[in-house]
Amino acid sequence: MSVPAIETWALTKEYSNGRGCRDVSITVGKGEAFGFLGPNGAGKSTLVKMLVGMITPSSGRAALLGYKIGSLAAKSQIGYLPELYRYQEWMTGEEVVELHARLCRVERSVTAKRVPALLEEVGLGQRGRDRVKHYSKGMQQRLGLACALVNDPEIIFLDEPSSALDPIGRREVRNILEKLKERGKTIFLNSHLLEEVELLCDRMALLNNGVILRHGSVSEVLRKQTKWLFKVGGFTPFLCIWLNEQTGLHFRLSSRQEQTFQGRNSGDQLPSGQSQSQDGSVVWLEAELDSEEQAGWINALIVEQGMTLYEVTREQERLEEWFVNTVSGLDHRGERE
Numbered sequence: 001m002s003v004p005a006i007e008t009w010a011l012t013k014e015y016s017n018g019r020g021c022r023d024v025s026i027t028v029g030k031g032e033a034f035g036f037l038g039p040n041g042a043g044k045s046t047l048v049k050m051l052v053g054m055i056t057p058s059s060g061r062a063a064l065l066g067y068k069i070g071s072l073a074a075k076s077q078i079g080y081l082p083e084l085y086r087y088q089e090w091m092t093g094e095e096v097v098e099l100h101a102r103l104c105r106v107e108r109s110v111t112a113k114r115v116p117a118l119l120e121e122v123g124l125g126q127r128g129r130d131r132v133k134h135y136s137k138g139m140q141q142r143l144g145l146a147c148a149l150v151n152d153p154e155i156i157f158l159d160e161p162s163s164a165l166d167p168i169g170r171r172e173v174r175n176i177l178e179k180l181k182e183r184g185k186t187i188f189l190n191s192h193l194l195e196e197v198e199l200l201c202d203r204m205a206l207l208n209n210g211v212i213l214r215h216g217s218v219s220e221v222l223r224k225q226t227k228w229l230f231k232v233g234g235f236t237p238f239l240c241i242w243l244n245e246q247t248g249l250h251f252r253l254s255s256r257q258e259q260t261f262q263g264r265n266s267g268d269q270l271p272s273g274q275s276q277s278q279d280g281s282v283v284w285l286e287a288e289l290d291s292e293e294q295a296g297w298i299n300a301l302i303v304e305q306g307m308t309l310y311e312v313t314r315e316q317e318r319l320e321e322w323f324v325n326t327v328s329g330l331d332h333r334g335e336r337e
């Protein structure tokens with residue numbers, strides 16, 4: 001069995017103020033893109049800094065391609081775009097990338113070819129000879145990406161790689177990352193841009209308050225969150241209770257029905273499911289379901305109760321909503337305190 005690209009066992013960093021991250025155990029396979037999400041101060045950068053060998057863990061272990069983190073062997077496998085970067089303003093972009101190549105001991109002959117190719121790849125081909133002080137924030141971020149790739153690393157750690165980019169720049173960076181993934185590189189992406197994770201990553205973890213709340217494949221996590229809507233005619237409140245008993249799910253009136261109700265009742269607000277139901281109105285019910293089969297079963301149950309089913313639709317919760325819902329209301333040790 002091949003060695004995972006990244007493996008951590010109860011990896012913990014506790015700063016003197018008690019913050020950091022704790023008991024992080026994850027495995028990232030070779031060639032996988034892994035998204036690491038969390039609110040400000042959750043501990044994402046702390047984990048990445050441990051993995052790239054910038055800070056020492058308080059406890060736990062981790063390995064990159066089987067090499068202990070912090071070792072030269074592990075470091076030689078990685079590229080790293082930090083969240084906070086500052087490049088030498090007096091140098092040209094080309095010189096900055098060359099400097100990183102020298103630091104990584106890339107052979108001169110390789111550097112001569114790779115640097116212009118990388119600058120082209122990150123969209124700085126025309127500006128490589130300009131000094132960094134004339135670069136916009138977005139250009140500096142692209143420059144950082146070129147530096148992170150200069151040693152042709154197997155694992156690329158990116159801490160908010162698109163934070164300074166406009167939507168077109170983000171798409172371009174995503175294209176670059178997709179190509180890297182196609183070439184079998186492993187990508188570890190810290191991001192607040194949830195869409196970025198959704199579009200690029202195979203698996204993800206959600207970190208809050210220094211601990212992993214959930215992790216799994218992005219599609220699994222999203223599928224679990226699928227909300228289904230049933231437009232039911234002749235509704236009575238009993239239906240919700242009965243469906244909940246029969247299915248063990250949580251059926252409720254959807255906010256969508258307000259539109260239906262307003263349309264039918266000259267702009268009145270929908271008071272509640274109870275009053276709505278007295279006249280046998282058409283209502284939207286909603287519940288989170290696991291599968292289409294389950295939806296089919298529920299259709300049959302509704303019809304069995306003598307009600308009319310006008311429409312069934314599903315509304316997949318976006319990762320952003322999922323993220324907000326999952327971390328909201330939880331205790332934050334981070335910057336929001």
Ligand SMILES: Nc1ncnc2c1ncn2[C@@H]1O[C@H](COP(=O)(O)OP(=O)(O)OP(=O)(O)O)[C@@H](O)[C@H]1O
Nearest residue numbers: 015017019020039040041042043044045046333334
């Ligand atoms: N050197 C340090 N000393 C003490 N506390 C620190 C140190 N570095 C980070 N912290 C604290 O540890 C917690 C986690 O910080 P970290 O930077 O890892 O979070 P993050 O999830 O990357 O946040 P952001 O998205 O804002 O970058 C925060 O509460 C932060 O204030």
